[in-house]
Amino acid sequence: MPIVVDVDVMLAKRKMPVGTLAERVGITPANLAVLKNGRAKAVRFSTLAALCEVLECQPGDLLRFEPD
Template sequence: MPIVIDIDVMIARRKMGVGELADRVGITPANLAVLKNGRAKAVRFSTLGALCAALDCQPGDLLRWEPGEAEGEPSALADQRA
């Protein structure tokens, strides 16, 4: 997936543990791990907002786009070019 999640970077910058962040955000450590490891297919804006509040950051500090496509996922840009 071309969206990369940099929660680990912000956790390290804030010197916070995963368990502490999960508690502050109100999600389970397992669900935080799914987000952190890039296995999530979606994230609610309320969860993203809670992450930003807990980490004192902006959504762009947690999410970034990298060009390229994952296996089996059609590229929207390729469809537009055709």
């Protein structure tokens, strides 16, 4: 898929465990893993906004386009 999710990069920069992020965002660790591992087909804007708020970043820090 040409959209790459860099949640793991932001987690490393913030030195935050996956479980902590999932709890603060309000999603299950399993759903966060699907997003983090690039298997998600969609993401709600409310989830993206919560991720940005907790990680103190912009949507462009979490998503990027890589053409095939």
